[in-house]
Amino acid sequence: DAGVIQSPRHEVTEMGQEVTLRCKPISGHDYLFWYRQTMMRGLELLIYFNNNVPIDDSGMPEDRFSAKMPNASFSTLKIQPSEPRDSAVYFCASGNGLEYEQYFGPGTRLTVT
Amino acid sequence: GESVGLHLPTLSVQEGDNSIINCAYSNSASDYFIWYKQESGKGPQFIIDIRSNMDKRQGQRVTVLLNKTVKHLSLQIAATQPGDSAVYFCAETGNQGGKLIFGQGTELSVKP
Numbered sequence: 155d156a157g158v159i160q161s162p163r164h165e166v167t168e169m170g171q172e173v174t175l176r177c178k179p180i181s182g183h184d185y186l187f188w189y190r191q192t193m194m195r196g197l198e199l200l201i202y203f204n205n206n207v208p209i210d211d212s213g214m215p216e217d218r219f220s221a222k223m224p225n226a227s228f229s230t231l232k233i234q235p236s237e238p239r240d241s242a243v244y245f246c247a248s249g250n251g252l253e254y255e256q257y258f259g260p261g262t263r264l265t266v267t
Numbered sequence: 268g269e270s271v272g273l274h275l276p277t278l279s280v281q282e283g284d285n286s287i288i289n290c291a292y293s294n295s296a297s298d299y300f301i302w303y304k305q306e307s308g309k310g311p312q313f314i315i316d317i318r319s320n321m322d323k324r325q326g327q328r329v330t331v332l333l334n335k336t337v338k339h340l341s342l343q344i345a346a347t348q349p350g351d352s353a354v355y356f357c358a359e360t361g362n363q364g365g366k367l368i369f370g371q372g373t374e375l376s377v378k379p
Contacts, residue, residue, distance in 0.1 A: 158310075185365060187366070196369070196371050196372065197311075197356065197369045197372075199366060199367075199368075199369075202365060202366055204365060209365060210365075210366065245310050245311075247310075251365070254299045254301065254316070254360055254367065255301060255313050255316060256313075256367060257313070258303075258310030258311045258312070259310055260309060260310050261309075261310050
C-alpha cells in the first residue's frame with residue numbers, strides 16, 4: 155500500500171494567489187482529515203470527512219479556505235486568496251471508521267511570500 | 268518583531284537509557300488514546316494505542332500507561348536509540364466521534 159499521497163510536497167506562491175493542495179487517502183478508508191501544522195499553533199485539525207461528506211469544518215480558519223472530497227479517493231484543500239500567515243505544513247490523514255488510528259501523508263509545505 | 272513559537276517540552280536522554288514522555292489529556296470522556304512519533308520533515312506516525320478500559324499496553328520497546336484518575340498518559344521507550352529522536356504527540360478521542368485531539372508534543376533528543 156502506498157499510504158496517503160499528497161501533492162505537491164512543496165509549494166511557494168505569492169500573496170493573493172490561489173493554492174490547491176491534493177490528497178489521495180488509503181484505499182478503503184472512509185475518514186479523511188486535513189491538518190495544519192505551524193510552530194505557533196502546533197497541529198490543528200481543519201476539517202474532516204466521513205464517506206466523502208464534510209462532518210466538522212469548525213477548524214477552517216476563514217472563508218478563504220475550502221475543502222472538497224468529490225469521491226472516496228481524492229480530496230482538495232483550496233486557499234483563495236492566499237496570505238503569508240497561511241504558510242505552514244498541511245497534512246492529510248485517512249482512517250478506517252472501525253478504528254481511531256489515522257494514517258498521515260508526508261505533508262505539503264506551503265510558503266506564501 | 269520576533270515571532271514566538273510553541274515552546275515544546277524537551278527531553279534529552281543518553282543513548283541506551285529509558286525515556287518517559289508524559290501527557291495530560293483533557294477529556295474524561297475520551298475512550299481511546301494514541302501516541303504518534305513525528306520525525307523532522309515527515310508526517311506523524313502511529314506508535315501505540317490504548318483503550319480507556321486498560322491501564323497498560325506494551326509494544327516493541329514501548330509501553331503506554333494510562334491513569335484515568337488524574338487524566339495522565341505516558342509513553343516509555345526502553346533502551347532509547349538515536350533513531351528515536353523526534354517529536355512525540357499524544358492524542359485522545361474526546362467526546363466527538365471520528366476525530367482525534369492532539370497534544371502539543373514533546374521533543375525527544377537522544378545523545379549518542
